[in-house]
Amino acid sequence: KNEVEQSPQNLTAQEGEFITINCSYSVGISALHWLQQHPGGGIVSLFMLSSGKKKHGRLIATINIQEKHSSLHITASHPRDSAVYICAVRGNTDKLIFGTGTRLQVFP
Amino acid sequence: SQTIHQWPATLVQPVGSPLSLECTVEGTSNPNLYWYRQAAGRGLQLLFYSVGIGQISSEVPQNLSASRPQDRQFILSSKKLLLSDSGFYLCAWSTGTTRGDTQYFGPGTRLTVL
Numbered sequence: 588k589n590e591v592e593q594s595p596q597n598l599t600a601q602e603g604e605f606i607t608i609n610c611s612y613s614v615g616i617s618a619l620h621w622l623q624q625h626p627g628g629g630i631v632s633l634f635m636l637s638s639g640k641k642k643h644g645r646l647i648a649t650i651n652i653q654e655k656h657s658s659l660h661i662t663a664s665h666p667r668d669s670a671v672y673i674c675a676v677r678g679n680t681d682k683l684i685f686g687t688g689t690r691l692q693v694f695p
Numbered sequence: 696s697q698t699i700h701q702w703p704a705t706l707v708q709p710v711g712s713p714l715s716l717e718c719t720v721e722g723t724s725n726p727n728l729y730w731y732r733q734a735a736g737r738g739l740q741l742l743f744y745s746v747g748i749g750q751i752s753s754e755v756p757q758n759l760s761a762s763r764p765q766d767r768q769f770i771l772s773s774k775k776l777l778l779s780d781s782g783f784y785l786c787a788w789s790t791g792t793t794r795g796d797t798q799y800f801g802p803g804t805r806l807t808v809l
Contacts, residue, residue, distance in 0.1 A: 628733075628783050628802070628803040629803060630800035631800070632798065673738070685739040
């Protein structure tokens with residue numbers, strides 16, 4: 588079993604829909620990251636969380652440390668949101684442990 | 696502002712040939728530097744990380760090596776490529792001043808070994 592699990596693996600949505608991507612982890616962490624990987628491969632860091640909730644534009648990330656779970660929400664989704672979203676946790680060794688990603692496709 | 700460069704962007708190499716991928720960071724001093732590989736259909740895997748010149752830690756035993764000849768330069772090498780070395784290679788940097796610091800990724804190099 589992977590230390591970081593994401594669900595779903597693939598997600599399709601119509602433009603305007605509210606989207607949720609989930610991340611569960613089984614190790615103790617100091618921080619959790621959400622990353623976005625564009626079709627060309629480039630990766631952008633979206634959020635770094637250690638507790639609570641963060642919001643940036645239409646993106647919201649939450650984390651529940653007790654339940655070892657985080658969610659990434661996209662409100663009013665748009666085709667340009669189509670990408671792979673990756674959850675990564677920083678464990679006690681200070682290394683990032685990555686999930687395998689969620690491929691999102693938003694259709695107009 | 697800080698920027699990170701990687702080259703080449705794409706590379707096709709025959710099995711058994713050598714490899715050299717370069718990563719440079721601008722606009723920051725003494726960054727932590729990382730090499731990751733993303734194989735097809737798989738998550739990111741940390742290969743090497745460096746906290747300073749000449750200081751390299753290897754995460755996964757393999758036929759790859761890394762060097763840091765200058766503060767903001769990180770090089771990934773191989774003497775003889777294997778088919779299994781194909782993948783997308785990403786370099787990243789962080790300030791490393793606190794635990795949980797954000798890592799900033801380069802544009803990546805897509806390597807195909809034939």
